[in-house]
Amino acid sequence: MYHEKKISERLKVFGLFGFIPLLVFFLVMIVPFVIGILMTVTTWTGLTGSLFEFIGFKNFINAFSDPNFGSSLVATFKYVVYTLVLTNVLGFGLALLVTQGRKGQEFFKLSFFTPNLIGGIILGFIWQFIFSRAFVSVGVELGWGIFSVSWLANPETALWTLIIVSVWQSSGYMMLIYIAGLMGIDKSLMEASLLDGASAFKQLVKVKIPLMIPSFTISLFLTLQRSFLVYDTNLSLTDGGPFRSTELIAMHIYQEAFTYQRFGEGQAKALVLFIIVALIAVTQVGIMKKMEVEA
Amino acid sequence: MKSKKIKSLLYYLLSLFLFLAFVFPFIIIIINSFKDNLSVVRNPLALPEVFSFSNYIQAFNAMNFISALKNSLIVTIGSSLLIIVFSSMLAYFLVRWKWKVNRFIFLLLVMSMIIPFQSLMIPFVSIYGRLGLLDSKYVLMFYYLGFGLSLATFIYHGFIKNIPFELEEAAIIDGASRLQVFWKVIFPILKPITSTVLILDVLWIWNDFLLPSLVLVSAEERTIPLSTFSFFGTYTNNYGLAMAGLVLAIIPIIIFFLILQKHIVRGVVEGAIK
Numbered sequence: 262m263y264h265e266k267k268i269s270e271r272l273k274v275f276g277l278f279g280f281i282p283l284l285v286f287f288l289v290m291i292v293p294f295v296i297g298i299l300m301t302v303t304t305w306t307g308l309t310g311s312l313f314e315f316i317g318f319k320n321f322i323n324a325f326s327d328p329n330f331g332s333s334l335v336a337t338f339k340y341v342v343y344t345l346v347l348t349n350v351l352g353f354g355l356a357l358l359v360t361q362g363r364k365g366q367e368f369f370k371l372s373f374f375t376p377n378l379i380g381g382i383i384l385g386f387i388w389q390f391i392f393s394r395a396f397v398s399v400g401v402e403l404g405w406g407i408f409s410v411s412w413l414a415n416p417e418t419a420l421w422t423l424i425i426v427s428v429w430q431s432s433g434y435m436m437l438i439y440i441a442g443l444m445g446i447d448k449s450l451m452e453a454s455l456l457d458g459a460s461a462f463k464q465l466v467k468v469k470i471p472l473m474i475p476s477f478t479i480s481l482f483l484t485l486q487r488s489f490l491v492y493d494t495n496l497s498l499t500d501g502g503p504f505r506s507t508e509l510i511a512m513h514i515y516q517e518a519f520t521y522q523r524f525g526e527g528q529a530k531a532l533v534l535f536i537i538v539a540l541i542a543v544t545q546v547g548i549m550k551k552m553e554v555e556a
Numbered sequence: 557m558k559s560k561k562i563k564s565l566l567y568y569l570l571s572l573f574l575f576l577a578f579v580f581p582f583i584i585i586i587i588n589s590f591k592d593n594l595s596v597v598r599n600p601l602a603l604p605e606v607f608s609f610s611n612y613i614q615a616f617n618a619m620n621f622i623s624a625l626k627n628s629l630i631v632t633i634g635s636s637l638l639i640i641v642f643s644s645m646l647a648y649f650l651v652r653w654k655w656k657v658n659r660f661i662f663l664l665l666v667m668s669m670i671i672p673f674q675s676l677m678i679p680f681v682s683i684y685g686r687l688g689l690l691d692s693k694y695v696l697m698f699y700y701l702g703f704g705l706s707l708a709t710f711i712y713h714g715f716i717k718n719i720p721f722e723l724e725e726a727a728i729i730d731g732a733s734r735l736q737v738f739w740k741v742i743f744p745i746l747k748p749i750t751s752t753v754l755i756l757d758v759l760w761i762w763n764d765f766l767l768p769s770l771v772l773v774s775a776e777e778r779t780i781p782l783s784t785f786s787f788f789g790t791y792t793n794n795y796g797l798a799m800a801g802l803v804l805a806i807i808p809i810i811i812f813f814l815i816l817q818k819h820i821v822r823g824v825v826e827g828a829i830k
Contacts, residue, residue, distance in 0.1 A: 262721065263652055263734070271655075277735055278649035282642035282705055283661065289702020290668050290676065297679040358571060363564070369571050371817060373578050377824075378809050380763030382781045386788050386802055387581050390795065394600045395584050429578065434824065441825045479828055490672050493765045497785070511674045515766075518678045528678045535675035542670055 301529040320529035329505060330530060333513040337489065340424055340509060344488045347428045349480055352435030357465075359436070360443050370440070374433035381430070381493025388426045389413065389498050416506030419499050423507055426494055431487060435480045442476030443469065478549040482542060489538050510534055582806075589799035596795040611800035615787070619801055623776060624783040625808065628762060631693050631779055635700035636757040639708050640750055642701060647712035648738055652721075662713065665706040673703065673766065681770050691773045699771065700761055708753045711827065715749045716742065755816075755823030762809060780805050 265271045299305060301321065304314040324330055355373050359366040376384060393411040400408025412418035446469060454468050492511040495501065501508035501516070508516065514534065518527035588596050589611055590604040615621075650658045681690075689695050719742065727737045743750075765781045772778060778786070784805040791798045813820055 262654055265653075274649070274653065274734060278645045278738075279661075282646045282701070282709075285642075285698055285702045286665070286668075286705045289680075289699055290671065290706075293676040293679040293683060294671060296683060297676060300679055300682075355574070358567075358574070361567065363567060365568075365571070369575055371821075372575055374821065375582075375810075375813070376578065378759065378763075378813050378820075379806055380765060380781050382763075382765045382785055383802055383805050386784070386798070387585050390588070390600075390799065391581050391584060394596070394795065398600050429581075433578070434828075437821060437825050438828050441829065483828060486672075490674060492674070493781075496765075497788070511672075514674050514678075519681075524678055524682065531675040531678060535672060538672055539670050 297528050297532065300525055301532060304525075316525075320525040321533075323526050324529040324533065327526075329508070330513065332505075333508050333510050336420060336507060337510040340420060340427075340491075341485065341488045343424045344427045344431075345481065345484050347424065348431045348435055348484050348488075349477070351428060351432040352480065353439050355432060355436040356439030356443055360440055370436070373436055376430045377434045381491070382497045384426060384430055385494040385497025388422065392422050392498075413499060414503060416503055419503060419507045423491075423495060423498060423509075426498060427488060427491065430494070431484060435484065438480050438483075439473070439476050442473040446472050474549060474553045478546060478553075481545060481549070485541060485545065486538065489534070489541075585799045585802050588796055589803045591796045593794055593796055596799075600795075611796045612804065615797055615801040615804055618791070618797075619783045619787045619804065620775070620778070621783075621804055624778055624780045627693055627772075627777060628779040628808075631696055631700075631768070632758055632761045634694070635697040635704070635761050636754055638697055638701040639704045639757055640753055643705050643708035643753070644712050644743060644746055644750070645738065646705070647709045647716055648742060650709070650713060651716045665709055669706050669710070677766070677770060684771075690771050691777060693772065693777055693779075696768060696771045699767065700757075703767070704757055704760070708757070711753055712746065712749055715746065719745060751819055752823040752826045755820050756827040758812075759820075759824070780808070 263274070265274055302315060302317065304316055355370075359370040359373070392413050396408045397411050399405065400410075412422045450468060450472070451464065454464050459467065490511050491509060492515065495507065495509050495512050499507040501512055510530075511534070514527055514531050517523050517530060521527075584600065587603060588600055590607050590609075591611075592608070595602070595605065650662050684690055723745075724737050724741055727741050732740065763781060765785070768779050768782055769785070772782060775786075784801060787801045788798055791801070
C-alpha cells in the first residue's frame with residue numbers, strides 16, 4: 262500500500278490515476294442523475310425554464326394519471342415475467358443438453374449463443390419479416406389458422422412476438438452461465454448421490470439445482486435488468502404497436518420525452534422506472550443470497 | 557445396448573430441433589436476400605431461382621456500408637480502449653491507496669451500476685445538446701467511458717485486490733515511478749481480465765443503438781445499427797433488398813465471433829459472474 266505524506270504528492274497521484282475517469286464519470290452519470298431529479302420538481306428542463314421555480318410533485322401526479330403509463334407498465338410486467346421464466350427454463354435446459362459429454366455439443370452450444378452477438382435492432386427486423394411474411398406464408402399454405410394472420414397485427418399476439426424474440430435472444434447467454442455453474446459442481450457429490458440410488462431427475466432437483474443457486478441469482482438478475490429496459494427489439498419489431506399495446510416502459514419514456522417533448526413528466530416516469538428496477542434487483546439478490554447453500 | 561442407442565438418437569433429434577429453432581431466422585433472411593421482391597412476396601420459404609447479388613450491391617451503397625463500418629470500428633475500438641486504460645488505472649488507485657475517500661468512490665461506482673440509461677437520457681440530451689457536445693463520434697467515446705467505467709472498474713478491482721503487493725516492491729526499489737510500476741508490473745498481469753472487459757465492451761458498444769441514436773445526428777456519423785435502422789425504414793417494402801441489408805449488418809460481428817469464439821464465450825461468462 263502506498264502512503265504519500267505531502268498533499269502535493271497525493272494530488273499528483275490522484276491526477277495520474279483517478280482524475281480523468283472520475284471527471285468523466287461525474288459528468289456523464291452523476292450530473293444527469295442529479296439534474297434529472299431537479300427536472301421533475303422544478304420548471305427547469307435543462308434547456309429552458311427556471312431551476313428555482315419549484316412545482317412540487319406535479320410531474321409525478323401527471324405521470325401516474327396518464328393511462329398510457331399504466332398500461333405500458335402492465336404490458337412491461339407481463340413481458341418481464343414471461344421472458345424471465347421462459348429464458349431461464351430454456352437456458353438451463355440447453356445447459357443440461359450441451360453438458361452430456363456427447364459429440365457435437367460444442368457446435369450446438371455456439372449456435373445457441375449466436376443470437377446474443379447481434380444487436381436488438383437487427384434481430385427485431387429479422388423477426389418482423391419472419392412473423393409478418395414467413396409464418397403467414399406457412400399458415401396460408403398449410404391452412405394453419407394460428408399463422409395465417411400476422412402476429413404483429415394483433416395486440417395480444419404482438420406482445421408474445423416480443424417475448425419469443427427475447428427468449429430466443431437471451432437463453433443462449435443464460436445457458437453459458439448455467440454451464441459454468443454445472444461445471445463448478447463437485448464431481449464426488451454427483452457420484453455419491455448416484456451411489457445412493459438417486460435417479461437422474463432426483464439428482465437434478467436435489468443436488469444440482471440447490472448447488473446452482475448462485476448461477477440462478479446471476480441469470481435472473483441479468484434477465485430482469487435486460488427485460489425491464491428492453492428498447493431496441495421493441496422499436497424494430499413492433500414499434501409499440503398495434504395501438505401502443507406493446508409500448509414497453511423504456512419506449513414509453515423515450516416517446517414521452519423526444520416525441521411529445523414532455524421532459525419533466527418523462528423524467529418523472531424515468532425515475533419511477535429506476536426505483537422499480539433498483540427495488541426488484543435488491544430484493545431479488547437479497548432473497549437469493551439467503552438461499553445459497555454450502556456444498 | 558438398444559436403449560442407449562435410442563437415447564442417443566433422441567438426444568440428437570432434440571439438439572437438431574433446437575438448433576433449427578435458433579438458426580432458421582438467419583437462414584430465411586439469407587435465402588430471401590438473393591431474391592427479387594416479387595418472389596419474396598410469392599413464397600418467402602422457396603429457394604432463390606437465380607442467385608443474384610444485385611440486392612447486396614444496392615444495399616451496400618444505400619446503407620453507406622463502408623462509412624458505417626468505419627464509424628462502428630472507430631467508436632467501438634476507441635471507447636473500449638478508453639475504458640480499459642482508465643478503469644484499470646482507477647481500480648489500481650482504489651485498491652493500492654487506502655484513502656478514506658476511496659472507499660466512498662468505490663461504493664458510488666458500484667451503486668451507479670444499477671441506474672438504467674433510460675433514467676439518465678433525458679437530462680443527458682438536454683445538457684449536452686445545449687452545450688453542443690452531440691453529433692461527434694469522438695465525444696461519444698467519452699460518453700461510453702462514463703457509462704462503462706463502473707462495471708469495468710469493479711471487475712478490475714476484484715482482481716487487483718488479490719495481487720500481492722510484494723510484486724511491486726522490487727520495482728520500487730529499482731526506482732520505478734508509480735506509473736511505471738502500474739504499466740510494467742501490474743497491467744501485464746491483468747491480461748485475462750482485460751480480455752474479459754474488452755469482449756464485454758465490444759459486444760455492448762458495437763450493438764448499442766439508443767445512446768448513439770441520441771448522440772449521432774448526421775448521416776455521415778452513423779454506426780452500423782443506426783444505418784441499418786434508417787435503411788430498413790426506407791426500404792421496408794422492398795423485402796429482398798432489406799434482407800440483404802440485414803445480412804450485411806450481421807457479417808462483421810459473426811466474423812469477430814468466428815475468430816475469437818473461445819475467448820468470447822469465456823469473457824461473457826466471467827464478466828457475468830464477477
